[in-house]
Amino acid sequence: MFFGKKKPSIKDAADRQLMEEIYRVRDRMASQRKLVGSFREVDEVTKAQLDLQAALFDFLHREARERRVSGQLVEQMAARYLEENQ
Numbered sequence: 001m002f003f004g005k006k007k008p009s010i011k012d013a014a015d016r017q018l019m020e021e022i023y024r025v026r027d028r029m030a031s032q033r034k035l036v037g038s039f040r041e042v043d044e045v046t047k048a049q050l051d052l053q054a055a056l057f058d059f060l061h062r063e064a065r066e067r068r069v070s071g072q073l074v075e076q077m078a079a080r081y082l083e084e085n086q
Contacts, residue, residue: 015069019077022060029053 032050036042 011067012073015064015067015073016077018060018064018067019069019073022057022064023077023081025053025057025060029057 029050032046032053036046036050039046
């Protein structure tokens with residue numbers, strides 16, 4: 001009975017932003033781990049920052065699972081991420 005344009009879903013846009021943030025945090029965490037791996041001695045501040053990034057990634061990942069982000073969106077984001085980094 002409803003005619004006209006399909007309205008964009010707020011959930012889809014929010015899920016897309018969440019997935020982008022997850023990939024950004026994951027990249028930051030990986031680069032920090034690589035940097036920490038190159039040092040012989042690591043100070044407590046750097047360890048705390050790495051732990052904070054890991055906790056943030058875990059929180060965002062759990063949030064995505066709680067929101068039930070569609071598998072299709074995850075697939076699209078993963079493909080885009082791989083394309084950008086090759």
